[in-house]
Amino acid sequence: MASSGGKDSSSPIDSNGRVGREHSNPEAISALYEDLFENDNSERPCYLPDSGQEDYSGDGDGVGDGDEDGNSPREIVQKGRGDSVVEEKGELNAANGASPEASATQMNNDSRESGSDVGTLPEDLDARSSTGNEDEIQEKDHEFNFRDRVRAESSSTERLVHLDGEMSSDRGLDGPPSPTSSQGGTSGYMAGSGSSSASTSSVSGVEIGTDQDTEGIGSRKEERGVWVPGKRHSQEDDSHPSWRRHKKHFFILSNAGKPIYSRYGDEHKLAGFSATLQAIMSFVENSGDTIHLVRAGDHQIIFLVRGPLYLVCISSTDEPFQVLKGQLELLHGQLLLILTKAVEKCFLKNSKFDMRPLLGGTDVVFSSLIHAFSWDPATFLSAYSCLPLPYVTRQAACGALQDMTDSGVLFALLMCGTKVISLVGPRKASLHPHDLLLLSNFILSSDSFRTSESFSPVCLPRYNATAFMYAYVQYLNKDTCLILLTGDPNDFFHLKECRAQIEIALRESDVLREVNNSISRGGLRIEDLPDSEDLVPPEGVSSREDRSSGDGASTSAFNSVPGAGGAAGLWHFIYRSTYLDQFVASEFSPPLNTRSAQKRLYRAFQKLHASMHDTEASGPHKMQYRRDENHVLLSWRNSDFELYAAFDPLAEKSSAIFVCNRICQWIRDVECEIFLLGATPFNW
Amino acid sequence: MSARKRTLLKVIILGDSGVGKTSLMNQYVNKKFSNQYKATIGADFLTKEVQVEDRLVTMQIWDTAGQERFQSLGVAFYRGADCCVLVYDVNVMKSFDNLENWREEFLIQASPSDQDNFPFVVLGNKVDVDGGNSRVVSEKKAKAWCSSKGNIPYFETSAKEDFNVDSAFQCIAKNALKNESDEEIYLPDTIDVAGVRPPKSSVCEC
Numbered sequence: 001m002a003s004s005g006g007k008d009s010s011s012p013i014d015s016n017g018r019v020g021r022e023h024s025n026p027e028a029i030s031a032l033y034e035d036l037f038e039n040d041n042s043e044r045p046c047y048l049p050d051s052g053q054e055d056y057s058g059d060g061d062g063v064g065d066g067d068e069d070g071n072s073p074r075e076i077v078q079k080g081r082g083d084s085v086v087e088e089k090g091e092l093n094a095a096n097g098a099s100p101e102a103s104a105t106q107m108n109n110d111s112r113e114s115g116s117d118v119g120t121l122p123e124d125l126d127a128r129s130s131t132g133n134e135d136e137i138q139e140k141d142h143e144f145n146f147r148d149r150v151r152a153e154s155s156s157t158e159r160l161v162h163l164d165g166e167m168s169s170d171r172g173l174d175g176p177p178s179p180t181s182s183q184g185g186t187s188g189y190m191a192g193s194g195s196s197s198a199s200t201s202s203v204s205g206v207e208i209g210t211d212q213d214t215e216g217i218g219s220r221k222e223e224r225g226v227w228v229p230g231k232r233h234s235q236e237d238d239s240h241p242s243w244r245r246h247k248k249h250f251f252i253l254s255n256a257g258k259p260i261y262s263r264y265g266d267e268h269k270l271a272g273f274s275a276t277l278q279a280i281m282s283f284v285e286n287s288g289d290t291i292h293l294v295r296a297g298d299h300q301i302i303f304l305v306r307g308p309l310y311l312v313c314i315s316s317t318d319e320p321f322q323v324l325k326g327q328l329e330l331l332h333g334q335l336l337l338i339l340t341k342a343v344e345k346c347f348l349k350n351s352k353f354d355m356r357p358l359l360g361g362t363d364v365v366f367s368s369l370i371h372a373f374s375w376d377p378a379t380f381l382s383a384y385s386c387l388p389l390p391y392v393t394r395q396a397a398c399g400a401l402q403d404m405t406d407s408g409v410l411f412a413l414l415m416c417g418t419k420v421i422s423l424v425g426p427r428k429a430s431l432h433p434h435d436l437l438l439l440s441n442f443i444l445s446s447d448s449f450r451t452s453e454s455f456s457p458v459c460l461p462r463y464n465a466t467a468f469m470y471a472y473v474q475y476l477n478k479d480t481c482l483i484l485l486t487g488d489p490n491d492f493f494h495l496k497e498c499r500a501q502i503e504i505a506l507r508e509s510d511v512l513r514e515v516n517n518s519i520s521r522g523g524l525r526i527e528d529l530p531d532s533e534d535l536v537p538p539e540g541v542s543s544r545e546d547r548s549s550g551d552g553a554s555t556s557a558f559n560s561v562p563g564a565g566g567a568a569g570l571w572h573f574i575y576r577s578t579y580l581d582q583f584v585a586s587e588f589s590p591p592l593n594t595r596s597a598q599k600r601l602y603r604a605f606q607k608l609h610a611s612m613h614d615t616e617a618s619g620p621h622k623m624q625y626r627r628d629e630n631h632v633l634l635s636w637r638n639s640d641f642e643l644y645a646a647f648d649p650l651a652e653k654s655s656a657i658f659v660c661n662r663i664c665q666w667i668r669d670v671e672c673e674i675f676l677l678g679a680t681p682f683n684w
Numbered sequence: 685m686s687a688r689k690r691t692l693l694k695v696i697i698l699g700d701s702g703v704g705k706t707s708l709m710n711q712y713v714n715k716k717f718s719n720q721y722k723a724t725i726g727a728d729f730l731t732k733e734v735q736v737e738d739r740l741v742t743m744q745i746w747d748t749a750g751q752e753r754f755q756s757l758g759v760a761f762y763r764g765a766d767c768c769v770l771v772y773d774v775n776v777m778k779s780f781d782n783l784e785n786w787r788e789e790f791l792i793q794a795s796p797s798d799q800d801n802f803p804f805v806v807l808g809n810k811v812d813v814d815g816g817n818s819r820v821v822s823e824k825k826a827k828a829w830c831s832s833k834g835n836i837p838y839f840e841t842s843a844k845e846d847f848n849v850d851s852a853f854q855c856i857a858k859n860a861l862k863n864e865s866d867e868e869i870y871l872p873d874t875i876d877v878a879g880v881r882p883p884k885s886s887v888c889e890c
Contacts, residue, residue, distance in 0.1 A: 256764020257744065258733035266830050271744035275694075278729060282760025342872035350797060351764035354692055358870055410875075459872070467873040478693055488876040 047294045070138030096546055130565070231363045237269035246445070249314040249369055250331060254347065258357045260309070261335075261363075263370055267356065277312050281305065293321055296436050304328040308347035309335070319603060320610040323380055327373045330434065334369050336461040337438045338362055341470055368445035369438070374599060376418060376437075379604050381578050381642075383583040384433045387419040388523055391672040393514040397422035398676075400505035404484065404498045408491060410469060412502075413438055413483040416515055420582075420676060421480065432462035439471070443481060449473045453499075458485075475507065480515055524586045524674065526566030529659070532664055567662070568655035571631065572601055575667050577640040577675060584667065584674045600630060606643050608635050625653055634660055641667075650680050690725045692742045693860045694764055696794075698786045699771035700779040701750030704809040707843035708771065709747045712853050717844050724749040727761055736857045743857060762794035767860035772821070773807045774840070780821045780829075782831075787833065803859035804836045807852055812842040 108396050236243035243265050251270075252261040257268040257278030267274075281303055284291040294301040302324045304311040311328040335343075339358055346353045361518050389397075401412035401424040411431055414421040418440050425431060439458060443449050449456075457468040459524065472484040472495035482502060484495045506512055571592055576583040592598050612635055626633045632647040634656050643664060647656050697705045706724050710716050713730045728747040732742065748759060762768075768790050770865060772779040785805065796802040808826050811819070830836040837859065839852040 025795075143734060254764065257746075258694060259765065268733070268742040269691060269731060271692060271731040271742055275727075275729040275744055275746060279729075279760065282763070339870070340872040341868070346870070351794075352694070352766055353764070356692070357689060421697050457872075457874075464875055467875040469875040491873055 023486055058315045066441065076626075082358045123395075135398065176684060192541055229265075229521070230367055230395050232367070233264045234266055236265040238265070238273040240265075247316050247550075248370075249312075251277060251312040251314075252331065252335065252365075253308075253310045253312070254351075254353065254355060255282065255305075255310055256351050257282075258352075260357075261359065261366055263367065269490050273672055280311060281312075288294060292325075300324065302328060304332065306332045307344040308351075309339075310342075317603070320607055322610045322614065323606050326380060327370075330369060330373075330379060330438065331366065333434055333461045334438050334441065335359075335643075336465050337435075337442055337459050338365065340459040341461075341465045364445045364447075365442050369441050372418075372437075372441060375602065377574055377583060377585055377602070377605065378418065378433065378437050380584050380609055381576050382433050382579045385419050385583050385585065386674060386676050387421050387518050388415045388521070388584075388670075388674045389421065389514055389518055393509070393511055394673075394676065396509035397506060397511045398424055398509070400502045402511070403505070404502060407498065408488060408494065409484050409486055409498060411483075411485040413439075413485070414506075415443075415483065416479050416519065417509045421511070421515060424675060431460070435460040435462045439483070443471075443483065449481070455495070459490075460485075472496070472499065476503055477512060477516075480512060481518060492579065522587050524666075524670075526570050526586050526589055529570065529662055530564050530669075531567075566659075569651035570656075570659050570663075571646045571648060572594055573645040573660075573663055574605060575644075575663065577671075578640055578642070580675050580677070582675050601646050604615065604628075604631060604633055604646070608633055608644055609642075612637055625656075632656055636660060690740045690742060690863065691861065691864070692744060693766040693857060694744050694746065695767045695769060695789070695856055695860065696746045696748065696762060696765045697771060698748055698790060699750060699767045700773070700776070700782050700786075703750065703771045703773040703776070703779050704843045704869040705750065705771050706747050708807065708809060708841060708849060708852075709745055711846050711849050713745070715846070717846070719844075723751065723851065732853075734854070734857055734872065736854070737859055739859050739861065743853070757794050757879050762790055765790075765794050765796070766792075766863065767805065767809060767856050768818050769805050769856055770805045770836075771809055772822045772826075773810050774826075775810055775818045777820045780808075783829065798863075800834060801863065803856075803863045804833070805852065805856045805859060806830050806838045808838070808840045809843060811840045812845045 013108060018358065021297065053207055068336060091368065233240075233243065233246070238244070246264050248263070250261070250263040251259070251274060254261050255556070257271075257275040257279065259270055259274040261267065262270050262274075280294075281291055285305070289301045290305060293303070298316045298318070300313075300315050300319075300321065302313045302321060310334065311332055313324050313328050315324055339355075343355060343358070346355070388392075397414055401422055404412050405424050411423070411425040413431075415434075418437075420436070423431065423436075424604050439460065442458065449453065454471075454473045456471050456473065458471045459465060459468050470486050470489055470491065472486070472492065475481050482499055485499060486495060488494075508672040566589075572586050572588065574583055574585040586600050592601060605648065608624060608626070612624060615622060620637075621635075622637055624635045625632070627649060629649060631649055632653070633653045634643075634645045634653075636643045641664070643660055645656070645660050647659075667674070697709060699705050701723060702721065706722070706728065707717060709728070709730055710718075713732045724747060727749060729746045730747065732743045734743060734744065737742070746765075748761060766810075768787075770783050770786055772783055774780075783806065791799055791802065806826065806829075808823070810822065813819075827838050830838040837855050839848050839855065841848040841852055843849060865872075
């Protein structure tokens, strides 16, 4: 690990300081993009009145979403093109030298090109996730771009529109749509038939819905702030306008079209809708192909086939395709955690198989996972986070657990909420971060674990998706939960003894008290980012900035401005350690006070992460710098870590990069407290 | 999730084009009838909740297109069906003759586990037309065919007059439920700790 970042006074800062120049007039550029997208908008079928999206915020997803849609087109991306160059930056912390100069030049060249040559702009604009980019093809197999359809004409697919109408509103299209040309006859046919199926489904919905309308209105209103797991709007179906306005739907169905799970609404009442989904998916499947994505106006419909199970997400949240697909995979993983892959055999034996009874009472598990998609970075980082603890305390906790793994315990896990206190397992075996996420979600979302000593079959899909293991679960206090995993279904009493011993050891070593201390202390705060004497702002940065920023936008001072976050306008950061598969996120502090601001940032990080890892379009990237009207975002990825940082929108790039170096240094200084290190089972 | 167990039945309606499949379904679900003929494209889906004895049943009705060109939808549509409704027009001999084909096609495509006992129901529709004077398939003939195929229940219906539609669908639900296979206890394997662990990539994909 590079560790001498503190000494690195030159760092990439100055190299990038000048890069800001070309973007120092963001209005001009964003105006250009706006034009670009406005044109696009005019061609886009409007399925949903814009206001309709905003006025419905009954769930977590609704919060602050309304204003998000406008962001992406205006994002200006500064990509670290030329991997070699930026890679050098990653190493800068370790080795000073001439490299900054080299990268500085290169970066400037890049940016100059992008700044001056309008023709190259679309490359710099990261529109992958926005619906604006026409030429974008995310999945080779099938992407049905509805906007394309609008332009060409084909009366046979007209009814396809009804599918959209069904999801959003019944507004028609201006022109008859046509299938994407790239797929030739196949997709056209598919469109004609698959879509047709949808139309009467909506008709049916309307009719059926009439007797249910009153119930739908009466469905409980949920309080803002405290999120309670469980199904929302359970009486709705696809005929309710409110159902259609939910920003993010998740469905699980069988390949016979029988509904298994729906995030909103009653699965049985949505039988017609899930038949529609099945018809679309099966039809493509029949031709030996797989459907991945349909774009319909602001909506993305993402499909995932997992054996006999179909998973579908319908979202207008503007999250990148890869992110939503990852969420479907986690949803499938959650289902496996509850039932294992053995369910697939049930479908083989009997295609009529109705899975719903097997999932009885698990609505809370799914709804809380879906909630986590909007709040827990673990869901897209593929990493877990630890409760910050003094090194000796965590060692003591690991020691207490370690003693038990010799006696038949497969994994021993001490958790505080979603955060890991310690985790011990056999050598050479590891707990995948996703398994950890799904397991903790399963346990946290079910109240019954909280109140009693439990022994429950669980399956860790990444460890072994075909079989159950057994989880002994006991809360040691209000927040701290001990989980012992075993392969022996008769192990309960043995594990009970183990727990007693562990509990004694933990109390003797004061672990539980330290845990409580840590909870009240909270995590890393950006205000606490240490001022490092070693890290002085490079000479000349400000003068260069002055020169470059003709519009006077770069007014933020290097040091903390009251109310504007931490140093250099730092608002928030997430640091993910590559080797540990762990991440740490700073606590939300002002000005990120509101849930909508926090969620907006979360989505921005999600998008940034996706584009950093995008292997298909123009990525993966080593470094990105973006500015929009909400934040300056900076991400930096090398072989050791990934860093995502958000700054005040007026933050200077040079200072931002400088602060990022300080963050990395800080993390290194405290890593033995915020991460689970060393004597862990993670023998990669 | 309701405490009471609810059952979902997938019901497929098959038959020549123009015999009144969509009309029957519309009459049953929406209590509506239109004289205008509108060909179904692909398939339409309707849901209807019914009470069968003490059970609450959701019928997921797949109204398929009669035209041959849509038959390629086959497997995907028929998979996992709980009941199949064969419809013909009592005034059109050809539509009756084709019942055999529809039945066979369904059994091939859906390949239900118990072919002989898969629940079918046959509906002779449009008995109202011309006061029955234009009728060419007699009830006797239809019933004979049904009994030769393992006593398929037979109903004479009129979607237009709402004659026998409810009772036909009630029978469909009942038969589908009867055929419901006994649920086995769900018992997945337990992990073999001592044995070989599944190969696993040690580094997560990023």
